[in-house]
Amino acid sequence: MNDIVEGLWQAARLVVTLDSDLAEITLRSLQVTVTATAIASAIGLPLGAWIAVNRFRLRRAVIIMLNALMGLPPVVVGLIVYVILSRSGPLGVFGLLFTPTAMIVAQTIIITPIIASISHQAIRELWADYHDLLISLHATRRQRIATLLWDGRRALMTAALAGFGRAIGEVGAIMIVGGNIDHATRVLTTAIALETGKGDFGLALALGFVLIALAIAVNLALHMLSGTERGSRW
Amino acid sequence: MVSPILPLMLEDVELLRGGRRILGPITLTVGGAGITVVMGPNGAGKTSLLRAMHGLERVSRGWVLWQGEAEDVRARQAFVFQTPVLMRRSVIDCIAYPLILDGRPRREARKAAEKQAEAVGLGVTLSAPASVLSGGERQKMALARALVRSPEVLFLDEPCANLDLHSTAEIERILIAARDDGTRIVMSTHNIGQARRLADDILFLFDGRLIEAGANAAFFAGPGTPEARAHINGDLLP
Amino acid sequence: MMFKTALAAFSALWLATAAGAEELKMAVTTSFANSGLAEVLLPEIQADTGIEVQLLVVGTGQALKLGEAGDVDAVLVHAKAAEEAFVAAGNATHRREIMYNDFIIVGPSADAAGAGGAGSASEAFAKIAGTQAPFVSRGDDSGTHKAELAIWKSAGVEPAGDWYRAVGQGMGAALNTAAGMDAYIFADRASWLNFANKAGLALVFEGDPALFNQYAYLPVNPEKHAHVKGDAAKALEEWLVSEKAKGLIEGYQINGQQLFHFNAEAM
Numbered sequence: 013m014n015d016i017v018e019g020l021w022q023a024a025r026l027v028v029t030l031d032s033d034l035a036e037i038t039l040r041s042l043q044v045t046v047t048a049t050a051i052a053s054a055i056g057l058p059l060g061a062w063i064a065v066n067r068f069r070l071r072r073a074v075i076i077m078l079n080a081l082m083g084l085p086p087v088v089v090g091l092i093v094y095v096i097l098s099r100s101g102p103l104g105v106f107g108l109l110f111t112p113t114a115m116i117v118a119q120t121i122i123i124t125p126i127i128a129s130i131s132h133q134a135i136r137e138l139w140a141d142y143h144d145l146l147i148s149l150h151a152t153r154r155q156r157i158a159t160l161l162w163d164g165r166r167a168l169m170t171a172a173l174a175g176f177g178r179a180i181g182e183v184g185a186i187m188i189v190g191g192n193i194d195h196a197t198r199v200l201t202t203a204i205a206l207e208t209g210k211g212d213f214g215l216a217l218a219l220g221f222v223l224i225a226l227a228i229a230v231n232l233a234l235h236m237l238s239g240t241e242r243g244s245r246w
Numbered sequence: 247m248v249s250p251i252l253p254l255m256l257e258d259v260e261l262l263r264g265g266r267r268i269l270g271p272i273t274l275t276v277g278g279a280g281i282t283v284v285m286g287p288n289g290a291g292k293t294s295l296l297r298a299m300h301g302l303e304r305v306s307r308g309w310v311l312w313q314g315e316a317e318d319v320r321a322r323q324a325f326v327f328q329t330p331v332l333m334r335r336s337v338i339d340c341i342a343y344p345l346i347l348d349g350r351p352r353r354e355a356r357k358a359a360e361k362q363a364e365a366v367g368l369g370v371t372l373s374a375p376a377s378v379l380s381g382g383e384r385q386k387m388a389l390a391r392a393l394v395r396s397p398e399v400l401f402l403d404e405p406c407a408n409l410d411l412h413s414t415a416e417i418e419r420i421l422i423a424a425r426d427d428g429t430r431i432v433m434s435t436h437n438i439g440q441a442r443r444l445a446d447d448i449l450f451l452f453d454g455r456l457i458e459a460g461a462n463a464a465f466f467a468g469p470g471t472p473e474a475r476a477h478i479n480g481d482l483l484p
Numbered sequence: 485m486m487f488k489t490a491l492a493a494f495s496a497l498w499l500a501t502a503a504g505a506e507e508l509k510m511a512v513t514t515s516f517a518n519s520g521l522a523e524v525l526l527p528e529i530q531a532d533t534g535i536e537v538q539l540l541v542v543g544t545g546q547a548l549k550l551g552e553a554g555d556v557d558a559v560l561v562h563a564k565a566a567e568e569a570f571v572a573a574g575n576a577t578h579r580r581e582i583m584y585n586d587f588i589i590v591g592p593s594a595d596a597a598g599a600g601g602a603g604s605a606s607e608a609f610a611k612i613a614g615t616q617a618p619f620v621s622r623g624d625d626s627g628t629h630k631a632e633l634a635i636w637k638s639a640g641v642e643p644a645g646d647w648y649r650a651v652g653q654g655m656g657a658a659l660n661t662a663a664g665m666d667a668y669i670f671a672d673r674a675s676w677l678n679f680a681n682k683a684g685l686a687l688v689f690e691g692d693p694a695l696f697n698q699y700a701y702l703p704v705n706p707e708k709h710a711h712v713k714g715d716a717a718k719a720l721e722e723w724l725v726s727e728k729a730k731g732l733i734e735g736y737q738i739n740g741q742q743l744f745h746f747n748a749e750a751m
Contacts, residue, residue, distance in 0.1 A: 099554035145331040150321040163334040209656030211681030
């Protein structure tokens, strides 16, 4: 109990004094995860919509795969990305291991199935509503997907936020591919792991509270910008 | 004006679902001008017939033949569903949507949509989300969306099924105006009075089959089949 | 508008992290990183040589693996036999001893096994094994773990059974476990002094020369990996064996205790 109180107190102190290390790792957390979420959304949202709208032979298999990949173990993703990006791996020449780019790659792989799967669910319902209208209006395949993505944007934002939430709190993969290098690849979650390892639970908890606050702040900001909770708007 | 995509010809059209015949075989021609009303009891196949004509249902046997290129044909028709499909957009954007699909600039499309909303007498705030519309307003919105492309053929499936007398009268006024502008209309209805008022000719379906077809006056003066007679008399069939 | 500003701030951040001094990646062991010495040395290294040393804190096994794959430019570890094999395999140009610190035995302050009264590290281990008092081992094939196993061997004990808990984690996590179980544990002095969650644990045995822990610097072979920053690695080595480094290393204290003893020899 003492640790939690001390953690809260320390978190407040770090935030109020605008601790420069804290600001740095918090911004890096945001930088990595926002970038990964943007890339994963750019892939996952249209993919989810495409699967919802099209009938093809391996559709069921693809959906099952996506749902299964939602539970992709981050450590395994980290390990695979590590082996690929290592200097002795196939993409070693780019020297990306232990850089924020490697962390973005790993997080993108982890959350793309989540975003695709959730958006598939949402778009499938919308497609059931819109099917007859869009066919009747003779919308092209591309127009159908664009319409569903736009009209389903609230649900899709939820999908993207689910991906963001998973990525911002993820530690297993980015610890492996980022290396938790001070001033280079250290983010909130890897710093928490480090401080826990040092037995400094107060600081670890403080960082944990900052992480939670950050996740809440991002959600709030997006909802306020898009006006989801305002009146009868969609 | 004669629509180049007409006449529409159905040849031996049959619709099977799960091995059960729900329509046909039907052979008929829709051409000329005016309003064709499809009548018949529930389950007679009215909705299926309209959907098959519009190409929303793939027919199991036979042919649905329009004149002209297949690509072009459906875009020159419009369909108003019994329950209007509400898009998660503002009223104006719902109505402008078909024009946006045609690649028209947003401003221009909205302007045309505004005009169309006025033409159907949709006196609501057009920037409000479509979900706030009442039942009658929803049907008018769907009509405006259907008419905004100036279709040559307009299908309507029970357009007044859940509306009060006032809204029904307004919808009928809009349909008559559209017909007078040269739009060929094919609609289904349960409302015998409405059929009498609107129809130029009648198609009477029973159990998936077309059992009577004829001009309005002739049909109501002396239906040739006992089923049609019972239907317009409001008798309860065994 | 607001979004644009946010975007600008964001791209500024991107650029800020991308630019900077010459970077050199060095794999070090957890025990070295936990000592806190790096935080004293790294700013001085950057000031004197312009090299920004980025530390990858891993176990000895992974540190050597990183060097072998060419993912780091240099390695600083403490496992002599493995280091010599590493050089022999051509992964590093040479091995340079820099400094040493020592391992200690930590246990419950009551010391029921009486390890504190032992005459040597192996005798202390034998006493712990004799009473079957709980003992937490790193169990992760790290340098510390290897040193621990060497002492079990010299004590003639095969560590196994309910009392011997191999956690397979880093020093900090292992210390946390020991604190939670009130168990004995073999640790490096630096990690112990910096460890905040001591609970009922205390230092029970120290000082046996068998516990000394030699750190050596291994620059990764540029002939094997062309992208390795050989010149920077050489400059860093020269700095590490300099008089200035000696002063900083010997002067580094935690709670008034000196941790490291500089013993680099001129080449």
